[in-house]
Amino acid sequence: MSERLRILIAKPGLDGHDRGAKVVARALRDAGMEVIYTGLRQTPEMIVEAALQEDVDAIGLSILSGAHMTLIPRVIEGLREAGLDQVRVFVGGIIPDEDVAALEELGVAAIFGPGTSTQVITDVVRRHLTGG
Amino acid sequence: MELVPRVLGGDRRALARLISFIEDDGPAARAALAALYPHTGRAHIVGVTGAPGTGKSTLVNELAKALRAQSRSVGIVAVDPTSPFTGGALLGDRVRMRDLAGDPGIFIRSMATRGSLGGLAQTTGDVVKVLDAAGFEVVLVETVGVGQAEVDVARTAHTTVVVEAPGLGDEVQALKAGLLEIADVLVVNKADRPGAGQTARALEVTLDLGRNNRGEGDWRPPILKTVALDGTGVEEVLGAVADHRAYLRESGLWDRREQERVRVDLVRMLERELVGRLVERVGEDALEGWVEQIVARKVDVYTAVQTILKADPAGERAMSS
Numbered sequence: 001m002s003e004r005l006r007i008l009i010a011k012p013g014l015d016g017h018d019r020g021a022k023v024v025a026r027a028l029r030d031a032g033m034e035v036i037y038t039g040l041r042q043t044p045e046m047i048v049e050a051a052l053q054e055d056v057d058a059i060g061l062s063i064l065s066g067a068h069m070t071l072i073p074r075v076i077e078g079l080r081e082a083g084l085d086q087v088r089v090f091v092g093g094i095i096p097d098e099d100v101a102a103l104e105e106l107g108v109a110a111i112f113g114p115g116t117s118t119q120v121i122t123d124v125v126r127r128h129l130t131g132g
Numbered sequence: 133m134e135l136v137p138r139v140l141g142g143d144r145r146a147l148a149r150l151i152s153f154i155e156d157d158g159p160a161a162r163a164a165l166a167a168l169y170p171h172t173g174r175a176h177i178v179g180v181t182g183a184p185g186t187g188k189s190t191l192v193n194e195l196a197k198a199l200r201a202q203s204r205s206v207g208i209v210a211v212d213p214t215s216p217f218t219g220g221a222l223l224g225d226r227v228r229m230r231d232l233a234g235d236p237g238i239f240i241r242s243m244a245t246r247g248s249l250g251g252l253a254q255t256t257g258d259v260v261k262v263l264d265a266a267g268f269e270v271v272l273v274e275t276v277g278v279g280q281a282e283v284d285v286a287r288t289a290h291t292t293v294v295v296e297a298p299g300l301g302d303e304v305q306a307l308k309a310g311l312l313e314i315a316d317v318l319v320v321n322k323a324d325r326p327g328a329g330q331t332a333r334a335l336e337v338t339l340d341l342g343r344n345n346r347g348e349g350d351w352r353p354p355i356l357k358t359v360a361l362d363g364t365g366v367e368e369v370l371g372a373v374a375d376h377r378a379y380l381r382e383s384g385l386w387d388r389r390e391q392e393r394v395r396v397d398l399v400r401m402l403e404r405e406l407v408g409r410l411v412e413r414v415g416e417d418a419l420e421g422w423v424e425q426i427v428a429r430k431v432d433v434y435t436a437v438q439t440i441l442k443a444d445p446a447g448e449r450a451m452s453s
Contacts, residue, residue, distance in 0.1 A: 003156055004155075004156075004219065004244075004246075006152075025222055026222065028220065029215060029218065029220035029221060029222045030215070030218050030220055031218065031220060032218045032219045032220045033220050034214075034220065034221045034223060034244045035220065035221065035222050035223065036223045036226060036242050037222060037223065037224045037226070037227060038226045038227060038230075039224075039226070039227035039230070041230075042230075043233075045233070045234060046230070046233040046234065049233060049234065050226060050233075050240075052144060052145055052148055053144065053148055053239055053240055053241055054148065054241065054242055055148040055149055055151065055152045082145065083145055084145075
């Protein structure tokens with residue numbers, strides 16, 4: 001039971017609420033993971049720093065504001081600069097189809113749109129992190 | 133293990149990795165801790181504990197900011213509970229520590245209790261040692277939201293700050309609480325709310341009834357009111373923490389507590405090591421056999437223990453010495 005999966009859940013940018021992020025955080029916890037929840041209005045720099053200190057396996061970013069094409073690349077770039085290339089990035093929120101491919105190209109492991117069940121999210125995250 | 137020199141050199145990524153190894157408790161972690169040990173013993177370890185919702189995280193955030201204003205580096209270990217059913221945990225203390233982001237003089241680590249019940253994780257003490265060795269001058273240890281009996285933090289920390297808030301219970305609660313006995317500094321947070329004065333007075337009365345069950349020193353914990361949300365009273369708490377440190381040094385308690393801590397550590401490690409070896413020698417199957425016999429009431433657990441130890445030469449030696 002050692003080597004427990006650790007995942008950071010953060011909301012970059014200026015979104016006003018974090019209901020969805022909290023639901024996902026709770027679901028991942030119930031799936032047996034250690035979830036570090038950072039709350040609202042995180043800058044990409046804050047997210048990278050927290051990921052480093054907490055030594056997480058993955059980051060889940062929740063974005064509803066439409067600023068994903070600015071914020072997510074900055075997080076991914078920051079991870080790379082910090083030597084955290086192996087940290088997987090997942091995105092939840094409202095991402096238009098035309099941006100999905102671009103984000104995946106950047107290295108986002110999976111994108112979860114509105115209506116995705118928490119079961120699907122925990123399954124996909126676990127599969128990516130354990131390779132199973 | 134190459135992480136150790138990197139940790140000593142201030143590499144934060146190495147520090148984070150090493151803490152994970154320690155949480156997972158592998159042999160590599162023990163080797164690293166052994167190598168780091170000579171570098172420990174310099175940090176002032178300050179525990180912050182109290183019931184859920186009293187404002188521990190917010191107070192830790194404010195204390196860290198005030199310490200940074202004095203240019204002292206701060207390591208923070210924030211513990212939250214692991215679910216007993218899923219093994220997962222939601223670690224939310226960073227939410228209240230946003231102000232500390234981007235400061236290289238601060239390192240925050242969230243820890244899940246992973247089944248430990250005393251308010252800390254089993255490895256929290258070791259993680260604190262790593263932060264100490266890494267050169268952080270003050271290490272703040274925030275416990276899970278505790279009730280009346282989770283007092284492990286007093287053994288890990290030099291100075292224990294117990295956080296109360298108005299409206300959590302009457303004086304009898306205060307009297308029962310083992311928590312008050314471990315307090316070196318008492319904080320009534322949310323002091324802008326009604327009832328704060330009453331809470332402080334109840335604590336004052338409890339202290340008057342006599343403390344010192346720990347049987348040491350004549351330090352009387354100051355009772356300080358704070359509004360951690362806006363920083364009111366935080367300077368005073370920091371002052372009291374510094375006073376307590378000076379008191380520990382002058383009275384010789386610093387060394388005595390260190391001895392107590394090391395003794396507990398040593399015995400605990402011996403227990404783990406001995407039990408581990410014994411279980412390995414006896415074998416899981418044999419152990420399972422004993423469990424079945426005990427469940428079937430064919431033997432009781434006390435007799436079983438004696439019999440297992442007698443059958444094991446090393447166990448018997450340990451018993452008779």
